[in-house]
Amino acid sequence: MSTASLADARRGLRIHVADRVAFALALPAIAAAIFAGFLSIAPNRLADGRPLALWQLGALDSAIAFGLLILLFAAAFIRDETWRSKLLFVAGAGLLIAILLTAGATAYGHLDPREPARRISLGSAFWILSAVGSLACFQSLQRVSRTAKILAPLALAAAAAAIAASGALDALSLTREFHAQRATFASELARHVGLVAFAILLACLCAVPLTLAAVYRENARATIFTTLNLLQTIPSIALFGVLIAPLSFLGAQVPLANKIGIGGIGAAPAIIALVLYALLPLVRSADAGLRNVPADVRESARGMGMTPRQIFWRVDLPLALPALISGLRVATVQSIGLAVVAALIGAGGLGTFVFQGIGEYALDLVLVGTLPTIALAVSADALFQIVLANLRCRP
Amino acid sequence: MLRAHKLAAGEVESHPGANECSQVAGPRLTRETLDMWTSSHPLTRRALLAGSAALPLAPVRAAEPVIVASKIDTEGALIGEMILALLEAAGIPARNRLQLGPTRILRAAILSGAIDLYPEYTGNAAFFFAMDGDPVWKDARAGYECARALDLQRSDLVWLKPAPADNSWVLAMRADFADAHRLATLDDFARWTREAGAVKLAASAEFVESRSGLPAFQETYGFSLGARQLLVLSGGNTSATIKAAADGISGVNAAMAYGTDGALAALGLRALEDTKHAQPVYAPAPVARGLIVQSYPQMAAVLAPAFQTLDVQVLRRLNEQIAIEGREARLVARTYLREHGLLA
Numbered sequence: 001m002s003t004a005s006l007a008d009a010r011r012g013l014r015i016h017v018a019d020r021v022a023f024a025l026a027l028p029a030i031a032a033a034i035f036a037g038f039l040s041i042a043p044n045r046l047a048d049g050r051p052l053a054l055w056q057l058g059a060l061d062s063a064i065a066f067g068l069l070i071l072l073f074a075a076a077f078i079r080d081e082t083w084r085s086k087l088l089f090v091a092g093a094g095l096l097i098a099i100l101l102t103a104g105a106t107a108y109g110h111l112d113p114r115e116p117a118r119r120i121s122l123g124s125a126f127w128i129l130s131a132v133g134s135l136a137c138f139q140s141l142q143r144v145s146r147t148a149k150i151l152a153p154l155a156l157a158a159a160a161a162a163i164a165a166s167g168a169l170d171a172l173s174l175t176r177e178f179h180a181q182r183a184t185f186a187s188e189l190a191r192h193v194g195l196v197a198f199a200i201l202l203a204c205l206c207a208v209p210l211t212l213a214a215v216y217r218e219n220a221r222a223t224i225f226t227t228l229n230l231l232q233t234i235p236s237i238a239l240f241g242v243l244i245a246p247l248s249f250l251g252a253q254v255p256l257a258n259k260i261g262i263g264g265i266g267a268a269p270a271i272i273a274l275v276l277y278a279l280l281p282l283v284r285s286a287d288a289g290l291r292n293v294p295a296d297v298r299e300s301a302r303g304m305g306m307t308p309r310q311i312f313w314r315v316d317l318p319l320a321l322p323a324l325i326s327g328l329r330v331a332t333v334q335s336i337g338l339a340v341v342a343a344l345i346g347a348g349g350l351g352t353f354v355f356q357g358i359g360e361y362a363l364d365l366v367l368v369g370t371l372p373t374i375a376l377a378v379s380a381d382a383l384f385q386i387v388l389a390n391l392r393c394r395p
Numbered sequence: 396m397l398r399a400h401k402l403a404a405g406e407v408e409s410h411p412g413a414n415e416c417s418q419v420a421g422p423r424l425t426r427e428t429l430d431m432w433t434s435s436h437p438l439t440r441r442a443l444l445a446g447s448a449a450l451p452l453a454p455v456r457a458a459e460p461v462i463v464a465s466k467i468d469t470e471g472a473l474i475g476e477m478i479l480a481l482l483e484a485a486g487i488p489a490r491n492r493l494q495l496g497p498t499r500i501l502r503a504a505i506l507s508g509a510i511d512l513y514p515e516y517t518g519n520a521a522f523f524f525a526m527d528g529d530p531v532w533k534d535a536r537a538g539y540e541c542a543r544a545l546d547l548q549r550s551d552l553v554w555l556k557p558a559p560a561d562n563s564w565v566l567a568m569r570a571d572f573a574d575a576h577r578l579a580t581l582d583d584f585a586r587w588t589r590e591a592g593a594v595k596l597a598a599s600a601e602f603v604e605s606r607s608g609l610p611a612f613q614e615t616y617g618f619s620l621g622a623r624q625l626l627v628l629s630g631g632n633t634s635a636t637i638k639a640a641a642d643g644i645s646g647v648n649a650a651m652a653y654g655t656d657g658a659l660a661a662l663g664l665r666a667l668e669d670t671k672h673a674q675p676v677y678a679p680a681p682v683a684r685g686l687i688v689q690s691y692p693q694m695a696a697v698l699a700p701a702f703q704t705l706d707v708q709v710l711r712r713l714n715e716q717i718a719i720e721g722r723e724a725r726l727v728a729r730t731y732l733r734e735h736g737l738l739a
Contacts, residue, residue: 045721046634046658048642117720173721180723184491244503251507265496265504343467346496346504352467356494359468360718361634 019076021139022088026073029095029132033069037123039103041110044117045173045362051123052106061102065129068095072136085140092136093156099129100163107171119173121364146389153382177364181353189372192349195267195342196335199274203331206275207282214283215290228280236341239276243269244345270339270347277338278331285330289323290316322391329384336377340369460488461687461694464495464510469718470562470655470710474514474679476728477701484738485697506550511687512694517542517557518607518675527607532675535561539678546682553688555695557680558705562655564602564674565666566612569640572648573665580668584649585616597626597636597644598651607675609651615673634718637662654707657714679705701737 017023037051055062072091078084107120137156141149169175178185210228213220231239247269250257293316301315343351350369357365461482465475475493482489492510495501498519504510517535520542521527532538535557543554568578576591578584588594602608603625613619626647628635633652640650641662652659652666654677659666681698688694713731716722732738 044661044719046638046661046719119721176721180721183725244500248503248507265500265507266509344496344500346500346509348492348495352494355467356472359634361638362718362721 016079017076018079019084019088019139022072022084022136023076025132025136025139026069026076029129030069030073032125032128033065036125036128038125039106040121040123042119042121043115045119045360049119049121054125057102057106061106064098065095065102068098072132081143085143088136088140089152092133092140095133095136096130096156097159097163099126099133100160101168103172104163104168107169111171119364120171121173150386173364174367177362177368181365181368184352185368188348188350188352191347192336192339192373193376195270195274195339195347195349196332199271199335200278200328200332202271203275203278203282204328207279207286210279210283211286211290214287224283228283231276232280236273236277236338237344239273240269240341240345243272247272265346267347269345270342273342274335274338278335281330281334282327285323285327286320289320292323293319322388325384325388325391329381329388332380332384333377336373336380340373460490461691462490462492462509462511464492464501464504464513466498466501466513467494467496469657469714469724470679471514472724473710473713473717473728474705476725477732478512478514478681478698480729480732480738481697481701482694485693487691487694487697505552505682505684508684512681512683514679515554515682516562516677516679517554518563518677520545521607521675533672535559535676535678538676539680547685551685553683553685555681555683556699556702557678558702558710560655560678560705560707560710562653562677562679562710563669564608565652565654565669566596566649567637567640567652567659567664567666568649570663570665573667578667580670581612581616581673582670584667585618588618588620592624594620594649595624595626595645595647596620596649596651597628597639597647599636600627602651603627611673615671634658637664640664655710655714657711657716657718660711661715661719701732704735704737
């Protein structure tokens with residue numbers, strides 16, 4: 001046999017993986033569905049649960065879930081891109097909806113009026129499958145129009161919200177924890193958003209002079225970045241703690257400060273800490289954006305007779321805008337996560353549920369704080385991405 | 396349950412003076428003065444005005460809501476919800492700032508006037524005033540009176556009537572194990588430890604190192620645990636220690652816990668009786684800013700009847716309903732108050 005025909009034969013035998021991401025997603029998902037617990041049933045809130053794998057659930061439920069997983073696996077081998085994307089989306093979105101409905105319905109089936117303390121929690125297989133389902137959706141949306149990119153995730157989120165609102169998930173421990181906190185949930189969520197928004201606003205105001213100094217004063221540059229880098233390395237809980245003493249002093253000594261709520265605890269130290277952390281991403285990206293404005297562009301602007309002030313407003317700033325927004329994006333997403341720790345110094349926010357849950361060893365209560373934090377961060381990130389995409393498209 | 400009971404060394408307020416309690420807790424503290432503060436005695440207002448004259452703090456906010464806070468733990472939520480319900484029922488406007496943070500934060504908040512009222516434990520006053528070696532804290536009444544007198548004098552804070560409960564550190568073991576080895580009290584535990592030595596205790600670093608924690612137990616009952624007999628966790632989270640003892644994780648068969656821990660019974664653990672009182676008494680009491688008690692002089696009488704009923708068994712049962720059965724603190728608190736005719 002000649003070398004050429006041998007190679008031909010090999011090529012004919014080899015199965016072609018068209019989409020490596022889908023392939024890589026399908027395998028761990030199938031493994032998780034077989035080996036990991038999909039739900040866990042505990043006699044009470046504190047005790048360990050008995051795991052229940054996906055295949056141990058009702059025949060129809062597990063058939064649908066496994067069918068969708070096989071569909072996902074099969075999609076990896078389809079060469080035609082349009083069809084592959086469609087199949088991936090159907091498998092991913094279907095998986096997300098299917099596991100939500102299955103988990104909710106199974107939990108109802110395991111409720112026992114004789115054991116009111118019994119808890120049915122979501123297991124690791126549920127979380128792995130929901131991550132795989134979401135990633136498959138995102139992978140399928142790679143080459144669609146921008147409108148579809150925005151609408152498809154929104155539609156999925158709306159579907160999930162509708163399922164939750166219908167009461168189909170009410171038997172799950174996570175939902176019960178949420179219901180137990182519903183009196184304060186909205187106010188803590190608003191407090192969290194308020195902390196972040198106020199901190200970002202202040203940080204932007206502080207970042208303006210710092211950036212201008214870093215860009216246009218060579219000798220200030222090193223000092224500014226060394227300080228900001230140093231601040232970034234301080235562990236968040238330590239920075240929150242360190243601010244308590246000076247602010248308590250300020251609150252006690254200056255009656256006006258005390259009156260407007262500046263004291264050692266609560267929102268004031270939390271916002272200051274968040275501002276300090278947000279400065280580095282803001283200043284660094286603004287600095288990079290302004291410094292990367294091509295010299296010849298600036299030169300021609302000067303040639304057209306623009307004053308330095310005009311060059312800044314009409315050339316430098318518009319060209320650096322995408323970098324500025326990128327910095328804002330990093331700072332916002334980072335602050336949403338960091339604000340969780342603020343609950344420890346009395347600032348409230350979603351961290352209240354996280355720390356209460358850790359203290360009570362109630363992981364579902366921790367999730368009541370964590371999941372909205374993730375949702376907030378992801379939405380903020382998506383929002384900034386949309387803004388950035390629009391900026392880049394414009395001529 | 397995470398209970399930032401104690402403050403680390405160096406975080407106490409700078410009040411030297413271990414002898415001051417023997418002064419204030421002496422003859423000046425009679426039954427009458429106590430009642431004056433803990434009931435709606437007509438003298439209260441005037442006495443408070445006199446007391447607060449020397450302490451110009453935040454302004455009086457008459458008719459403004461009382462900001463009620465609590466520690467970020469189960470019992471804080473429970474007692475805090477009770478206080479809120481009682482104040483509301485009495486027509487005192489209240490604002491909910493429950494689950495505010497650990498002890499240190501609550502103390503700073505009430506001193507700065509950011510909050511008006513929160514439940515605190517009498518034994519913690521030992522740390523607020525850097526007097527943790529003083530035996531006065533081991534007596535429920537004397538400890539309470541000492542905390543009340545010191546805080547009134549120094550910070551214009553009023554300790555209202557405490558609950559007859561003690562939420563101090565306890566050592567707990569699996570009930571079946573304790574029965575098999577006939578362990579009911581810490582004396583039994585000490586004897587068994589000395590003879591068999593097969594104990595492995597899960598505890599927080601604070602409990603192992605703090606003078607009033609494990610060292611106090613060892614000194615009082617005459618036993619000592621080596622490094623290999625301890626599983627030390629960094630936080631004060633007793634759910635983790637209780638779970639370790641209940642499930643025998645890493646060979647643990649004894650756990651540090653709190654007296655009113657709801658998790659003990661649910662996971663089949665039993666607290667060993669502290670017959671010789673090695674521990675300070677941690678009785679929960681509402682602590683309020685003097686100015687707010689002055690604005691709402693009826694507050695003491697509103698809260699006292701309910702606190703009177705909160706003994707160790709009651710708190711343990713209610714904590715269990717929240718932490719183990721997962722019921723809402725708000726509902727548990729209000730249901731309890733209604734069942735006992737304390738709330739209409």
